[in-house]
Amino acid sequence: MKIFILAPGHSPHTRKWIKGITAQKHEVILYSFTAFSKKNYNNIENFTGYSLGLSKDIGFSKGIVKKLCYFFALPRIKHLIKKHKPDILHAHYLSSYGLIGALINFKRYAISVWGTDIFEFAKKNTIQRKIIQYALSKARVVFSTSEIMKHEISKYTNKTIQVIPFGIDTELFIPHPKIREKKEFIIGTIKALKEIYGISYLIKAFSILVNEYKIPALKLIIAGQGPEKDNYIKLARELKIENKIEFPGFIDPRDVPDVLATFDIFVAVSLRESFGVAVIEASACELPVVVSNVDGLPEVVINNETGLLVPPMNPKETADALQSLINNKSKREMMGRNGRKFVLARYKFDKNLEDLLDTYKAMLI
Numbered sequence: 001m002k003i004f005i006l007a008p009g010h011s012p013h014t015r016k017w018i019k020g021i022t023a024q025k026h027e028v029i030l031y032s033f034t035a036f037s038k039k040n041y042n043n044i045e046n047f048t049g050y051s052l053g054l055s056k057d058i059g060f061s062k063g064i065v066k067k068l069c070y071f072f073a074l075p076r077i078k079h080l081i082k083k084h085k086p087d088i089l090h091a092h093y094l095s096s097y098g099l100i101g102a103l104i105n106f107k108r109y110a111i112s113v114w115g116t117d118i119f120e121f122a123k124k125n126t127i128q129r130k131i132i133q134y135a136l137s138k139a140r141v142v143f144s145t146s147e148i149m150k151h152e153i154s155k156y157t158n159k160t161i162q163v164i165p166f167g168i169d170t171e172l173f174i175p176h177p178k179i180r181e182k183k184e185f186i187i188g189t190i191k192a193l194k195e196i197y198g199i200s201y202l203i204k205a206f207s208i209l210v211n212e213y214k215i216p217a218l219k220l221i222i223a224g225q226g227p228e229k230d231n232y233i234k235l236a237r238e239l240k241i242e243n244k245i246e247f248p249g250f251i252d253p254r255d256v257p258d259v260l261a262t263f264d265i266f267v268a269v270s271l272r273e274s275f276g277v278a279v280i281e282a283s284a285c286e287l288p289v290v291v292s293n294v295d296g297l298p299e300v301v302i303n304n305e306t307g308l309l310v311p312p313m314n315p316k317e318t319a320d321a322l323q324s325l326i327n328n329k330s331k332r333e334m335m336g337r338n339g340r341k342f343v344l345a346r347y348k349f350d351k352n353l354e355d356l357l358d359t360y361k362a363m364l365i
Contacts, residue, residue, distance in 0.1 A: 001360055002027045004081055006101050007092035009036030009051060012253040013114075013166055013277075014092065020353040022046045029084050031077055033070055033096065050080060070096055078104060088360050094135055095121040095128070102138035108363045110141040112164075115274030118152050119295070132156050141359055145275040146296035162359060166277045167352035168284055170344055175286035175336065176261035184219040185326060188263035190251055190278055191270070193226030198269040198292060200228075200235055204315035205269075205322065207239040213323055218244060223259055225250045260285045264332070265325055268297065271312050276300040280347045283307070283339030288332045290321045300347070306339035 003021060007014040009032030018028050018041070027046040035053045052073045081089065081104065090110040091101035094117035101109060122132040136142060136157040143164050144150040150161045187206065191197040199222060206220045222232065222245060229247060236242040251259055260266065266282035269292040276297045282289050283300070289307035291297045301307040308321040325332050 001088065001357075001364070002029070002084065002086045003088045003090060003360065004029045004031070004084060004086035005090050005092065006031050006077070006097035007090075008032055008034050008097075009041075009049060010034055015040055016166075016169075016349065017092075017353075017356070018047060019044055020349065021357070024353070024357060026357075029080065029086060031073070031080060033073060048084070050076075052076075070100055074100055074103060081106065087364060091135075093117050094132060098135040098139075099131055102135040105138070107140075109139050110143065110359070110363070111135060111139040112143040112145075113149060113153055114145065115149065118149060118156070119272060119274060122156060129156070140363060143356075143359075146299050148296045148299065149274045162355075164352050164355050164359075165280075165347055166275060167347045167349035168277065168281050168343070170284050170340075170348050173257050173260070173281050173284035173343075175340065176257075184217045185215075186219045186221060186263050187265050187267060187322060188221040188223065188259070189267045190223040190256060190259060191268065192224050193222070193229045193232060193247075195228055196271050197273075198271050198312060199232055201313055201315050201318060202267055202269050203232060203235050203239065203241075203245070205318035206245070207241050208315060208319035209322060209326075210241050210244060211239070213319065215323065215326060218326075220245045221248065221259075221263070222246070223248050223251045256281060257285065260287060263287055265290060265322060267318070267322070268292070269310065269312065269318055270294060270297065273297050279307075280343050283336075284343040284347075286333075286336030286340050288325055288335035289339065290318065290325070302338070302342060306335055306342050 005028055009030055022028050022044050030049045032051045033054050035051050041047055041049055054069060088108050089101055089106040091097040092112045094111055094113045098111045122129050133156050142159050142161045144153055144161050145165050147163060150163050153161050209215045210218055236245045260282055266287045266289045268279050272295055274296045279289050279291055279300045283306055289301060291301050292312040293309040294312050298309060303309045310317045310321050
C-alpha cells in the first residue's frame with residue numbers, strides 16, 4: 001500500500017506510526033505544515049517527507065489568521081497526491097490537517113482525532129463546530145485514541161469510530177533494576193509545562209509531603225519544556241522547596257526510558273487529557289502511577305492495582321496518594337508489575353499497528 005499522511009512531522013507519534021507502517025513494506029508520503037528534522041527519518045525506507053515549514057508553535061497560536069497559512073498548502077498537497085497516487089489519505093488532528101484533507105475529496109480518506117481538536121476546538125464557537133462536522137463528514141474511517149474521546153467525537157458524527165490507542169514499544173519501555181542505592185526517593189513527571197497538565201498542583205502536593213508530612217530525602221523531577229516553566233520555578237521558590245525540584249527541560253523521546261528508570265513514582269495530574277501515553281510508558285517500566293481522574297486517564301490505570309486515581313486540582317489528595325506509596329514498597333512493586341501486564345495486554349504498539357493496517361486494507365475493498 002501507499003499511504004499519504006497529513007500530520008505534524010515533529011511529533012514522536014507521527015514518527016512512530018510512519019516507522020511502523022514502512023517497516024511492514026508499505027510506502028508513506030508525509031506532508032507536515034510544520035518544519036521537522038529530516039534526520040529523525042533518515043533510516044526509514046519507503047518514506048518521502050514534505051513540509052510547509054511553519055514553526056511547530058503555530059499549533060498553539062490563538063490567532064486564526066496565522067492558521068490560515070494551512071490553506072496555502074492545499075494546492076501543493078493536491079499536486080503531490082496526483083504525483084504519488086496514494087491508496088489511502090490519512091490526516092492526523094481533526095481541526096487542521098483533517099480539514100485540509102477533507103477539502104481534497106479523496107475517496108479513501110481517514111482521520112485520526114488526537115484530543116484538543118475535539119475537546120477544545122470544537123467547543124469554541126459555531127464556526128469551529130461546523131469545521132469539525134464537515135471534516136468528519138468527509139472521512140470514510142474515523143480513529144480515536146480512547147473510549148472517552150470516541151464518545152466525544154460521536155456528538156459530531158454518526159460514523160463508526162474505531163479506537164486505536166497510541167501504543168508503545170514494550171521492548172523499549174522495560175523495567176530497570178535499581179543498580180545503586182539512591183540518596184533520595186524520586187517522584188517524577190514528563191509533560192509539557194502547560195497549565196492544562198496540572199503541574200502547579202503536583203508542586204503543591206510535593207510541598208505538602210516535604211513541609212507538612214516531613215518526609216525526608218524526597219526529590220521531584222519535572223521534565224519537559226513549555227510556557228509555564230518560570231511560573232513553576234517561582235511557585236517552588238515561594239513554597240521553599242526549590243532545592244528539592246529539578247527541571248531538566250526537554251527530553252528527547254529516545255531518552256525517556258532512561259529518565260523513567262530514575263523515578264520511583266510517576267505522576268500525571270492533568271486537568272484534561274484525551275489519553276495517557278506517558279502513563280502507559282511509565283507503567284511499562286513497572287512504575288506505580290498517580291494520575292488525575294479525568295477524561296482518558298482512568299482508561300490507562302486500574303485504580304489500586306496499577307496506580308492510584310486522585311481528583312484533579314487537589315494537592316492534598318495527591319499528596320496522600322503519594323505518601324501511601326512512599327511508605328509501602330511492596331505496594332509500589334505490586335502496582336509496577338500489574339502495570340506492565342496491563343500495558344502488554346492492551347497497549348503494545350505492534351498490535352495497534354496491526355489494527356491500523358487491517359483497517360487500511362479494508363478501505364481498499
